[in-house]
Amino acid sequence: MTSTLDARKVLSENGALGGLLVLVVALSILAPSFLSAQNLLNVGVQAAVVAVLAFGSTFVIVSGGIDLSVGSVAALSAMVGAWSSTEAGLPGPLALLLGLATGVVAGLVNGALVSYGRLPAFIATLAMLSVARGLTLVVSQGTPLATPDVVSELGSNLTPFLPVPLLVMLVFFGLTAFVLTRTYQGRAMYVIGGNEEAARLSGIDVRKQKLVVYALSGLFAAVAGMLLAGRLASAGPQAAVGYELDAIAAVVIGGASLSGGVGKASGTLIGALVLAVLRNGLNQLQVSPFWQQVVIGVVIALAVLLDTLRRRSTR
Amino acid sequence: MDLRYKAALAASALVLTAACGSGATGSGGDLSIGLAVSTLNNPYFVELKQGAEEAAAELGVKLTVVDAQNDSTNQVNQVQTFTTQGLKAIIINPVDSKQATPAAKAAENAGVPLIAVDRSVDDGKVVSEVASDNVQGGSLAAVELGRATSGEVVHLQGIPGASASRDRGRGFEQGLNTGGIKVVASQPADFDRAKGLDVMTNLLQANAGIKGVFADNDEMALGAIKALGDKAGTQVQVVGFDGTPDGLKAVEDGTMAATIAQQPKVLGRKAVEQAVKAAKGEAVQQVVDVEVKVVTKKNLAEFKK
Numbered sequence: 088m089t090s091t092l093d094a095r096k097v098l099s100e101n102g103a104l105g106g107l108l109v110l111v112v113a114l115s116i117l118a119p120s121f122l123s124a125q126n127l128l129n130v131g132v133q134a135a136v137v138a139v140l141a142f143g144s145t146f147v148i149v150s151g152g153i154d155l156s157v158g159s160v161a162a163l164s165a166m167v168g169a170w171s172s173t174e175a176g177l178p179g180p181l182a183l184l185l186g187l188a189t190g191v192v193a194g195l196v197n198g199a200l201v202s203y204g205r206l207p208a209f210i211a212t213l214a215m216l217s218v219a220r221g222l223t224l225v226v227s228q229g230t231p232l233a234t235p236d237v238v239s240e241l242g243s244n245l246t247p248f249l250p251v252p253l254l255v256m257l258v259f260f261g262l263t264a265f266v267l268t269r270t271y272q273g274r275a276m277y278v279i280g281g282n283e284e285a286a287r288l289s290g291i292d293v294r295k296q297k298l299v300v301y302a303l304s305g306l307f308a309a310v311a312g313m314l315l316a317g318r319l320a321s322a323g324p325q326a327a328v329g330y331e332l333d334a335i336a337a338v339v340i341g342g343a344s345l346s347g348g349v350g351k352a353s354g355t356l357i358g359a360l361v362l363a364v365l366r367n368g369l370n371q372l373q374v375s376p377f378w379q380q381v382v383i384g385v386v387i388a389l390a391v392l393l394d395t396l397r398r399r400s401t402r
Numbered sequence: 403m404d405l406r407y408k409a410a411l412a413a414s415a416l417v418l419t420a421a422c423g424s425g426a427t428g429s430g431g432d433l434s435i436g437l438a439v440s441t442l443n444n445p446y447f448v449e450l451k452q453g454a455e456e457a458a459a460e461l462g463v464k465l466t467v468v469d470a471q472n473d474s475t476n477q478v479n480q481v482q483t484f485t486t487q488g489l490k491a492i493i494i495n496p497v498d499s500k501q502a503t504p505a506a507k508a509a510e511n512a513g514v515p516l517i518a519v520d521r522s523v524d525d526g527k528v529v530s531e532v533a534s535d536n537v538q539g540g541s542l543a544a545v546e547l548g549r550a551t552s553g554e555v556v557h558l559q560g561i562p563g564a565s566a567s568r569d570r571g572r573g574f575e576q577g578l579n580t581g582g583i584k585v586v587a588s589q590p591a592d593f594d595r596a597k598g599l600d601v602m603t604n605l606l607q608a609n610a611g612i613k614g615v616f617a618d619n620d621e622m623a624l625g626a627i628k629a630l631g632d633k634a635g636t637q638v639q640v641v642g643f644d645g646t647p648d649g650l651k652a653v654e655d656g657t658m659a660a661t662i663a664q665q666p667k668v669l670g671r672k673a674v675e676q677a678v679k680a681a682k683g684e685a686v687q688q689v690v691d692v693e694v695k696v697v698t699k700k701n702l703a704e705f706k707k
Contacts, residue, residue, distance in 0.1 A: 118608065120607045120608045121607075123607070125607065126604075126607045129603050129604065129607065133600045133603070133604075136596075224443055228445075229443060229444060229445045229448065230445055230646075230647065230648075231595070231648055315596055318596065318599060318628070319595050319596060319599060319624075319625065319628055320628070321595070321624075321648070323595055323596075323621070324443075325594070326594075326595075326596060327596075328594075366600070366604075367600075367604050370589050370601055370604035370605055370608075371604055371605075371607060371608045373587050373588075373589065373608075376559060376562040376588075376589065376590035377562055377563070379562075379590070380562075
């Protein structure tokens with residue numbers, strides 16, 4: 088009896104989990120090759136880049152903001168890393184650090200524009216989307232660059248059944264959950280997202296906390312960029328175009344509210360998995376390319392709709 | 403306040419640099435022609451521009467180049483500006499074939515001959531069209547894949563609905579009947595290397611026994627090669643399209659069986675040649691087909707720069 092109660096509790100707290108399970112069951116029936124250990128590992132690896140981006144976006148969305156620049160920042164960070172090693176000849180680990188630092192700097196600029204420049208987050212990060220993509224092209228001169236070995240290893244397997252991207256995704260999942268639930272910064276994000284004025288009056292330095300939020304988002308974007316480049320052993324000038332929308336979709340499928348104050352690391356992980364399972368399944372079912380985008384859109388809308396209905400009925 | 407001032411300063415500096423960055427590159431001569439490029443963010447079009455500049459220098463005409471940054475409206479404005487600058491011919495590399503009509507009308511009204519390069523203008527008066535044949539390239543790819551392997555193959559498609567995806571895909575299907583290959587799956591990977599990797603990985607789950615891959619561009623082919631690992635070039639033959647530097651390197655390494663090379667420099671050169679003829683009132687060739695070529699390990703040296 089308690090176990091069914093627990094299951095119900097888990098499901099009611101994570102509406103998207105139900106949707107993910109329905110998808111997995113449906114695909115297992117429709118596509119015989121879907122439910123194999125190897126394929127499920129593939130799904131995990133394919134979810135990793137968007138998941139890490141989305142973990143960063145979870146901080147931003149929980150605190151009531153939005154970050155449209157994560158795809159471009161991911162590409163720029165990876166490109167700076169690749170350029171530092173292949174063109175400037177720096178040692179791999181240093182190049183990796185420079186790439187990650189690029190992400191943090193981009194995030195800090197976003198944060199400063201939002202909290203000190205009083206720009207709406209949508210506009211500040213939209214500007215960064217353009218600037219970071221442009222700088223990626225400037226650095227790369229429009230051609231893909233090879234990544235240093237230390238980055239390429241991020242895309243490899245430790246053992247045949249232990250892909251590094253999957254590990255990185257799980258580590259960052261743990262980190263996100265920790266920050267959101269166990270740190271002052273995390274609690275501040277919920278308070279700011281719930282009511283910014285109240286947060287300020289209760290003594291939270293809202294401006295400083297927003298800097299932290301966007302810097303974290305930039306760092307996570309840089310890590311995602313390294314993962315993506317690592318999987319291909321090259322950083323591309325047009326890599327991760329449009330990924331910011333996938334990241335936002337993953338966060339929202341996971342039950343977060345775009346008006347702030349609500350969101351969980353586990354929800355975001357499930358959201359990213361829903362997108363990856365869907366894309367994987369559509370390939371295996373060989374759905375027509377014209378229909379794939381329709382199906383993805385419908386599933387995103389359905390997932391969020393179910394979650395909203397569930398919340399309303401439990402209230 | 404201070405910060406806002408600084409931001410404004412930085413923004414104006416940016417605008418200034420942008421203004422200096424774009425604009426004209428010129429070479430001597432009293433005959434002036436214009437080239438409106440779709441984007442210079444892509445190495446392919448940068449090469450096209452270089453070919454045009456080389457030809458202009460050789461023929462002794464002044465060439466003005468503008469970049470529409472993939473914005474059709476921008477391009478219409480640029481061509482309109484061209485017509486007021488006393489240019490004797492205009493070369494347009496349309497951002498979008500369907501949206502280039504107003505630009506063509508502007509040139510026609512001003513009585514300036516218009517030459518289309520790489521992409522056509524759907525509705526409008528063009529004296530010469532210089533392009534390489536994507537359909538023929540797709541057929542060549544099918545023939546080459548049929549030569550390299552036999553059995554089941556998969557087709558990685560470009561962005562659904564894009565003209566390059568349509569034409570290359572159509573050509574590929576037309577070329578299929580010549581070889582012993584059969585397409586068991588066609589899925590889009592949007593011309594993107596990372597998507598090529600993911601889609602190929604997924605297709606391998608459902609079709610473990612495939613012998614070949616055709617990708618609508620080299621980027622997706624390189625992603626597929628990553629997914630195939632050791633199988634690429636041994637059990638599974640991959641054919642790409644474009645002949646990018648990374649693609650050519652994969653051909654050299656033996657992981658890619660072949661790629662179909664376009665010749666952007668030749669496109670730019672031929673377009674200028676036609677434009678100069680049109681400007682002088684000489685007869686022009688209505689359609690100039692620039693050949694696409696199959697690149698394999700054997701003839702690789704011709705294409706490496």
